[in-house]
Amino acid sequence: MKSFFKNVLANIVAIMIIGGLFFMFIVTMVAVSAFSGNKKSAIKNTSVLTLDLKTNIIDSPTEDNEDLFAFSEQENNVMLYDITEAIKKAKTDDKIKGISIETDGLRAGMTQLDAVRSALEDFKKSGKFVYAYGNNVSQAAYYLGSVADQYFLNPSGGIDLKGLSTEVLYMKSFADKFGIGMEIIRHGKYKSAVEPFLRDDMSPENREQISTMLNDLWSYNSTKIAASRKIDQSQFQTVVDSLYGIIPDLSLKYRLADRLIQKTQYDDLLKNKLQLKNDSKLNKISFSKYISSYQEENFKKDDQIAVLYASGAIYNGEGFDAVYAENFVKEIKKISDNDKIKAVVFRINSPGGSANASDEILFELQQLKKKKPLVVSFGDYAASGGYYIAMAADKIYSEPNTLTGSIGVFGMIPYFKEIANKNGLTSHAVNTNVNSNMYSPINGVTPGGVSILTKSVEQTYKRFVYFVTQNRKKSFEQIDEVGGGRVWSGTRAKQLGLVDELGSLNDAVNFAAQKAQLGTFNVAAYPKKVSKFEQLFKDLEEEQISTRIMKNKLGEENYKLFEQITNPKLQSGVMMQMPFQVKID
Numbered sequence: 403m404k405s406f407f408k409n410v411l412a413n414i415v416a417i418m419i420i421g422g423l424f425f426m427f428i429v430t431m432v433a434v435s436a437f438s439g440n441k442k443s444a445i446k447n448t449s450v451l452t453l454d455l456k457t458n459i460i461d462s463p464t465e466d467n468e469d470l471f472a473f474s475e476q477e478n479n480v481m482l483y484d485i486t487e488a489i490k491k492a493k494t495d496d497k498i499k500g501i502s503i504e505t506d507g508l509r510a511g512m513t514q515l516d517a518v519r520s521a522l523e524d525f526k527k528s529g530k531f532v533y534a535y536g537n538n539v540s541q542a543a544y545y546l547g548s549v550a551d552q553y554f555l556n557p558s559g560g561i562d563l564k565g566l567s568t569e570v571l572y573m574k575s576f577a578d579k580f581g582i583g584m585e586i587i588r589h590g591k592y593k594s595a596v597e598p599f600l601r602d603d604m605s606p607e608n609r610e611q612i613s614t615m616l617n618d619l620w621s622y623n624s625t626k627i628a629a630s631r632k633i634d635q636s637q638f639q640t641v642v643d644s645l646y647g648i649i650p651d652l653s654l655k656y657r658l659a660d661r662l663i664q665k666t667q668y669d670d671l672l673k674n675k676l677q678l679k680n681d682s683k684l685n686k687i688s689f690s691k692y693i694s695s696y697q698e699e700n701f702k703k704d705d706q707i708a709v710l711y712a713s714g715a716i717y718n719g720e721g722f723d724a725v726y727a728e729n730f731v732k733e734i735k736k737i738s739d740n741d742k743i744k745a746v747v748f749r750i751n752s753p754g755g756s757a758n759a760s761d762e763i764l765f766e767l768q769q770l771k772k773k774k775p776l777v778v779s780f781g782d783y784a785a786s787g788g789y790y791i792a793m794a795a796d797k798i799y800s801e802p803n804t805l806t807g808s809i810g811v812f813g814m815i816p817y818f819k820e821i822a823n824k825n826g827l828t829s830h831a832v833n834t835n836v837n838s839n840m841y842s843p844i845n846g847v848t849p850g851g852v853s854i855l856t857k858s859v860e861q862t863y864k865r866f867v868y869f870v871t872q873n874r875k876k877s878f879e880q881i882d883e884v885g886g887g888r889v890w891s892g893t894r895a896k897q898l899g900l901v902d903e904l905g906s907l908n909d910a911v912n913f914a915a916q917k918a919q920l921g922t923f924n925v926a927a928y929p930k931k932v933s934k935f936e937q938l939f940k941d942l943e944e945e946q947i948s949t950r951i952m953k954n955k956l957g958e959e960n961y962k963l964f965e966q967i968t969n970p971k972l973q974s975g976v977m978m979q980m981p982f983q984v985k986i987d
Contacts (some may be wrong), residue, residue, distance in 0.1 A: 445497045445695050448676050449685040451488070452502045453546075457689055459485060459510035459518065461751045461781050462711030463931040464722065478690035482514050483709065483907055483925065488693050489521040493528045499676055500531035502686065503550060508543040511751070511782035512619065513801035513892075515546050517906045519626070522549045531675060535668045536561065544647070544658075548627045554668050555659035561647030563658065565624075566616045570608075572598045581821025585847045587856050589863040590810030593887025595786075595977070599814065611888050615805065618891035622802050633657050705923045707914050708743045709907070710734070716755030716763070716787045716978075725752055727759035733929045734766040738773055743926070745775040745918035747910045748795065754786030757811060757862050757976040764869065767794035775917040779910035780804040780901070785889055787978035789900075793869040796917065799910040800892035800901040807900055809870060810887025811863045813855050813976050817846035855976075862976045874899055 458479050460466060466479045492498040501522065508515070522532055526549075534547035537559040544561050547553055555561065577584060577599060584599040594608040604612075628638040633656070646652040653659045663671070673684055710733065714724030721729065737743055748767065754760070770776060771794050778784075778795035785808035792798055800806055822828070822844050829844035840851035847855070870881045876899060884890070884898050895901045903909070915923050 445495075445687060445692065446685045447497050448499055448678065449497050449687050450500050450502050450672060450676070451492050451498050451692055452504060452686040452688055454504050454686075454688060455506065457505065459508070459514050461511065461514060462713040462749065463927050464711060464713050464724075464929060466931050478688060480689050480693065481927070482517055483911075483927075484693050484697070485689055486517055486521040486906070486908055488689055489518070489525050491696065492692070493525045493530070498530070498687075498692075500533065500672075501525060502672065503532070503534040503543075503547045504536075505543050505547075506537050507540045508546060510542065512542075512623075512803035513780070513782050515542060516801055516803055517908075519546055519549050520906065522546075526551070533668075533672065533675075535665065537665075538562070539647075545623055545627060548630045548658075550630075552660040553631075553658070554661050554663050554671070555650055555653055556664065557650055557662040559650055561653055561658055563642055563647035564645060565642050566620045568612050568616060570594075570598060570604060572602045572604075574599060574602050581818060581824055583817045583819060583846055585815040585817065585852065585855075586812065587814075587852070587859045588810065588812035588887070589859050590885060590887030592889070593808070593810035593812050595887075596812050596814050614894070615889055615891050618893055619803055622891075622893060631657055704742050705920050706740075706743045706926045707745050707747060707911055707918070707920070707923050708737050708740075708926050708928050709747045709749055709911065710737060710928045711749045711751070712763075712788070712791065713749075713751045713781075716752055716759045716791070718756050718759045725755070725759075725763070727756070727762045729929065730763055731766050734763070734770055737928060738770045743774065744920055744923070745777070745914040746770065747907070747914050748776060748778045748792070749781060749907060749910075750778060750784040750788050750792055751781030752785075752788035752791075753783045753805075754788045754790070754808065754978045757787065757790075757866075757978045760787035760790045760978055761865075763791045764794060767791065770794070771796065775914055777910045777914040777917070779905075779907045780806055780892065781907075786810065786887075790866055790869065790978055793873040795873065797903065797910075797913060798873075798901040799903050799905040799907075799913070800895055801906065802891065802893045802904055804892035804895070805889055806892060806895045807884065807890040808887055808978075809866055809881065809885030811859050811866060811976055811978055812887075813859050815841060815847055815855075817841075817843055819844050819846060858976055862978075866978065870900075 456478050459482055460479050461482055463481070466481075489501070492501065510518075526532055532550045533552055533554065534550035535554045535556075536543065536547060537556045539547070539555070539559065539561045541562050541564065544563055576582075584596075586596045586600060588596055591605075591607045592611050594605065594611075597605060597608055624638060624642070625635065627633075628635050631638075633641070637656070641647065641656045641658065646656050647658050650659070650662050654662055669684055670680075673680070673682065676684075678684065712725045712730070716725045716727070718727050720726050737746060767776065776794055776796050778792045778798045780792070780798070780800040782801075782804065784792060784800070784804055784806045789806055789808065827844070829842060831839040831842065831845075833839050837848050837850040837854075839845075839848070841847050867878055867881050867885060870876075870885075871878055874881065884900065890898065890900065892901065892904060896904050911925060
């Protein structure tokens with residue numbers, strides 16, 4: 403027995419030692435990674451700035467999350483503002499002779515692509531070249547690459563050019579089949595975030611708003627591609643409808659590409675363009691390395707413009723991976739109390755979320771505005787709660803491709819009475835008052851609960867419209883007419899007076915500087931990027947691990963639908979949320 407306890411104790415000690423060593427190894431790897439990430443790059447003469455397959459364009463620091471347990475080479479996350487500023491700097495940098503776009507499956511939002519594309523158009527005015535090369539090119543990558551002086555395609559490649567589409571999954575019959583009930587209250591016939599749970603087909607109102615929005619976006623994007631490629635607009639529409647881009651020879655015939663060549667031949671072509679000898683090395687530099695070569699030199703401590711990023715859904719409480727009210731309010735107060743910050747640009751890329759959390763954030767922004775100029779810039783999404791939190795702005799800039807508006811409110815409460823009863827489960831409550839058990843996961847919402855929730859939704863909608871009327875200087879009737887939960891393109895939102903100007907994040911920053919009367923200034927991003935050590939402990943949380951598994955099993959889009967039913971953060975009261983997302987795949 404004594405030897406048994408000795409063996410058990412020895413095994414426990416061994417496990418503790420191994421666990422400790424493993425933890426120290428992980429911490430060391432994180433530290434090494436952090437130091438290596440700050441390494442400054444030297445730029446050689448005759449360099450080509452390259453947007454390659456490893457470059458991932460993100461909108462805010464909160465999106466810059468690296469997988470600490472992936473030991474293979476990872477993507478370089480580069481913020482949109484930094485990329486556009488890098489292109490601007492490269493325009494006058496004698497060491498940079500041109501830009502090469504070499505990415506097939508670029509994962510970036512429509513407004514991000516448009517901002518980079520506009521920066522490249524300006525770069526071309528310098529006389530320096532912009533070339534693009536592709537293998538199997540996504541529509542997003544081609545939208546960006548089509549701005550190039552010449553587009554080169556692999557002889558066995560293709561361009562997935564097909565136009566825009568939004569497909570909505572409807573689940574009413576599925577829910578009925580499995581005994582899942584939904585108590586849904588909404589204001590606005592266009593507020594279609596809950597429509598998949600109400601019916602099995604698309605409502606005429608939803609079809610109307612989606613059709614108008616997609617046609618606005620496609621008209622804008624297709625016009626730009628056709629103009630860059632010097633293709634007649636009607637012919638370009640035929641090319642897209644016929645899917646000619648998928649066949650390399652047809653891509654060449656219909657001027658989507660200039661030449662069909664292998665990647666090695668493309669690199670040789672760049673060498674010839676730079677007048678390099680055949681045995682000379684082609685100096686390609688990534689955007690992340692180029693930015694790191696000069697970013698620290700430009701840093702000034704005084705006269706800052708803060709860019710406050712709100713990326714993702716809006717929730718109550720604390721968190722890092724979206725817009726959490728408690729964290730966000732702290733960031734706003736930090737900016738408000740910082741005397742070195744002279745103006746604020748509020749960058750919104752959010753489809754909305756909790757009405758309560760949105761209201762908290764709006765209030766703090768209204769206090770901030772009393773002390774400093776507050777300019778708003780819209781990214782891909784500024785809808786519902788994402789539009790609501792913009793209502794403290796001195797001025798609102800939207801991109802043409804921004805999905806915005808969705809001035810509407812809903813409440814959605816799932817219950818499982820039928821499926822429970824079918825499986826022999828019943829639920830009975832003892833109450834002191836009529837609505838003590840207002841909501842039960844089994845029996846749903848009481849009639850009194852439905853009545854008061856309906857009033858809550860209506861009150862929240864009126865409060866939403868009130869703030870919009872104050873900011874946009876319009877009547878309740880005018881806002882209600884374009885509200886009702888309807889989503890608009892940025893172009894249409896400008897026509898309707900829901901935003902002030904069509905412009906980029908850089909335009910918003912420049913206007914903020916002008917309003918604060920700053921000649922020179924430094925741009926500082928808030929909230930700051932989550933440190934590698936914070937990421938380490940966050941990735942070890944049980945909830946994060948289970949979430950990652952579910953996303954892998956269900957896929958990103960299906961997981962979002964699953965969350966609508968199961969995530970308590972999405973069931974915490976009245977919601978202001980956009981019904982869908984649109985991506986250029």
